[in-house]
Amino acid sequence: MIQFTAIYVLWLREMIKYVRAKSRIVGAVAMPIFMLVFLGLGFRQVEVPGIPGEIGYIQYLVPGILGMTILFSSAYTGMGVIMDRQYGFLKEVLVTPASRVSIVIGMMAGGATISLIQATMMMVLSVLIGFRLPSLPQIAIAIVIMLLISVIFINIGLTLSSVLKDFHGFNMIINFIVFPLFLLSGALFPVANLPGVIRVFSYIDPLTYGVDALRGIMIGYSEFSLAMDIAILAALGAVTVFMSGYFFQKGEAL
Amino acid sequence: MNAIVVNELTKKFGDLIAVDNVSFSVKEGELFGLLGPNGAGKTTIINMLTTLLVPTSGSALIAGFDIRNDPDNVRSNIGIIFQDPSLDIGLTGRENLEFHAMMYNIGAEERRTRIAEVLSVVHLENKADTLVEYYSGGMKRRLEIARGLIHYPRVLFLDEPTLGLDAQTRRSIWDYIRNLNREYKTTVILTTHYMEEADYLCERIAIIDNGKIIALDTPQRLKDEYKSDSVSLTIEGPSDPLLSGLKGKEWVREIAADNGNVLLKVINGEDNIPHLFQIAHATGVVISSVSLHKPSLEDVFIHLTGASIREEDGSKRAGMREKHRRRMMR
Numbered sequence: 001m002i003q004f005t006a007i008y009v010l011w012l013r014e015m016i017k018y019v020r021a022k023s024r025i026v027g028a029v030a031m032p033i034f035m036l037v038f039l040g041l042g043f044r045q046v047e048v049p050g051i052p053g054e055i056g057y058i059q060y061l062v063p064g065i066l067g068m069t070i071l072f073s074s075a076y077t078g079m080g081v082i083m084d085r086q087y088g089f090l091k092e093v094l095v096t097p098a099s100r101v102s103i104v105i106g107m108m109a110g111g112a113t114i115s116l117i118q119a120t121m122m123m124v125l126s127v128l129i130g131f132r133l134p135s136l137p138q139i140a141i142a143i144v145i146m147l148l149i150s151v152i153f154i155n156i157g158l159t160l161s162s163v164l165k166d167f168h169g170f171n172m173i174i175n176f177i178v179f180p181l182f183l184l185s186g187a188l189f190p191v192a193n194l195p196g197v198i199r200v201f202s203y204i205d206p207l208t209y210g211v212d213a214l215r216g217i218m219i220g221y222s223e224f225s226l227a228m229d230i231a232i233l234a235a236l237g238a239v240t241v242f243m244s245g246y247f248f249q250k251g252e253a254l
Numbered sequence: 255m256n257a258i259v260v261n262e263l264t265k266k267f268g269d270l271i272a273v274d275n276v277s278f279s280v281k282e283g284e285l286f287g288l289l290g291p292n293g294a295g296k297t298t299i300i301n302m303l304t305t306l307l308v309p310t311s312g313s314a315l316i317a318g319f320d321i322r323n324d325p326d327n328v329r330s331n332i333g334i335i336f337q338d339p340s341l342d343i344g345l346t347g348r349e350n351l352e353f354h355a356m357m358y359n360i361g362a363e364e365r366r367t368r369i370a371e372v373l374s375v376v377h378l379e380n381k382a383d384t385l386v387e388y389y390s391g392g393m394k395r396r397l398e399i400a401r402g403l404i405h406y407p408r409v410l411f412l413d414e415p416t417l418g419l420d421a422q423t424r425r426s427i428w429d430y431i432r433n434l435n436r437e438y439k440t441t442v443i444l445t446t447h448y449m450e451e452a453d454y455l456c457e458r459i460a461i462i463d464n465g466k467i468i469a470l471d472t473p474q475r476l477k478d479e480y481k482s483d484s485v486s487l488t489i490e491g492p493s494d495p496l497l498s499g500l501k502g503k504e505w506v507r508e509i510a511a512d513n514g515n516v517l518l519k520v521i522n523g524e525d526n527i528p529h530l531f532q533i534a535h536a537t538g539v540v541i542s543s544v545s546l547h548k549p550s551l552e553d554v555f556i557h558l559t560g561a562s563i564r565e566e567d568g569s570k571r572a573g574m575r576e577k578h579r580r581r582m583m584r
């Protein structure tokens with residue numbers, strides 16, 4: 001059922017297009033860089049309630065910005081699938097003998113690779129504004145966590161792209177889903193600072209656990225235990241993979 | 255054995271019946287044409303047969319596999335050239351071809367030969383390494399055709415393959431398709447707006463209107479059956495004696511007279527013109543000139559559907575349907 005050539009082709013296509021689209025690289029990291037630089041430097045001296053004083057805002061912020069980078073990059077992948085549908089390329093892929101599962105995996109592999117490249121770029125940049133990197137094994141675990149986050153959001157994106165086939169709808173999603181997911185996740189400040197009603201939404205936001213796990217491993221401070229974060233992320237990863245596979249299989253191609 | 259068996263296939267979009275209970279079969283190695291005005295349902299039929307759309311009811315077998323229950327096997331036996339664009343414009347022409355061939359598990363060596371081969375059929379050798387974004391419309395179309403031909407499928411679907419291409423390119427594509435058909439026994443099912451194309455390529459043609467098949471036969475028999483030859487005569491003096499002399503002759507289908515001009519629809523015009531002269535002679539009518547017009551497939555088409563097949567003067571009905579479709583797509 002799983003055809004490696006098909007996965008490789010879809011992954012390679014994503015890579016080739018990524019390398020060619022300079023504007024996409026710049027566009028996708030510009031926002032996180034602004035956030036990082038302005039918030040990081042601007043609030044450097046500020047005591048944010050809920051963040052232990054000895055940690056410092058930059059240390060606290062960087063894992064959040066990494067989570068954001070992955071969220072935005074994954075949303076881009078979903079948008080890419082909608083565009084492929086609109087420009088007709090998706091039907092070309094769908095009439096080949098490649099199984100639907102392989103197609104989903106191929107798209108996921110491409111999107112996840114790009115997310116990780118962008119996040120790594122952000123990590124390097126964050127050092128320039130004073131972020132203290134953890135040890136190499138910790139970075140390795142952080143990358144696995146980022147991979148999980150990216151799998152979750154790419155699959156949510158793929159699911160939406162099979163359900164909503166219209167591009168304008170997807171722009172709405174960026175504004176009404178991606179931004180709220182980001183703001184609710186505690187990427188910028190502790191979720192505990194939010195009023196109770198809103199906090200409920202934070203706890204159903206997958207990114208909350210992603211950012212928390214990244215903090216746990218990178219700066220040794222987290223709201224939940226690292227094991228719990230990772231368990232939730234892994235479970236969500238599995239569920240979303242099946243969800244997007246299901247919708248992809250079931251939906252008509254046109 | 256039949257390469258395609260279509261059984262009471264129906265597709266509804268809301269309350270619009272785009273394909274209405276269509277049945278036909280295509281023999282292995284046959285070149286089969288679907289002809290019909292805009293909005294007749296040709297593309298919808300092809301989308302169902304290539305597993306991109308799920309039929310509302312009915313079934314079909316492609317190379318022996320059911321399109322509903324066994325779509326994976328159907329897909330590994332088919333190739334399609336879409337009517338609408340389906341290229342990745344962010345890749346070069348060669349990359350589009352390369353990736354397509356890889357999806358069909360064609361080895362690196364073979365890939366190189368076949369890509370070179372199809373590029374030369376569509377005359378795109380010089381543009382192969384340019385991004386498709388910078389291709390002209392016709393060049394994109396040619397690349398799509400090249401891509402559909404690469405993997406030598408058992409059943410090849412061509413949805414208006416040569417629409418908008420220049421005559422020379424069209425000819426070379428037709429010849430390549432014929433050759434594929436002859437050499438690899440590829441079954442070809444094509445829709446077209448070009449009568450010459452249907453006439454040149456297809457062994458049998460189904461004429462579709464409003465989602466239904468209204469005629470299905472060889473191009474020659476369609477022409478024989480549905481439209482007789484037109485003979486127009488110019489005569490001197492009154493035409494009545496000739497007209498009454500022609501009445502009741504079984505080879506005369508229609509008679510129209512206007513002063514000195516007589517227009518006849520006649521079966522086998524070239525054989526019957528001598529009879530015509532005999533009758534004229536016997537009734538004392540002098541024919542001063544005669545001309546014979548053989549029917550084209552287009553005449554048959556207009557006769558059957560009441561619409562011209564070219565887009566620019568398609569029927570009003572088709573236009574309404576197109577509007578409906580645009581509304582649905584929003």
Ligand SMILES: Nc1ncnc2c1ncn2[C@@H]1O[C@H](COP(=O)(O)OP(=O)(O)OP(=O)(O)O)[C@@H](O)[C@H]1O
Binds near residue numbers: 267291292297583
């Ligand atoms: N996705 C869709 N949603 C709603 N209606 C559709 C859809 N696709 C096609 N139709 C309608 O189905 C009918 C048949 O369309 P189809 O594209 O099969 O025609 P066609 O014979 O290929 O025409 P053309 O010669 O213009 O390509 C049309 O009335 C069209 O409006």
Ligand SMILES: [Mg+2]
Binds near residue numbers: 296297298337413
């Ligand atoms: Mg069509």
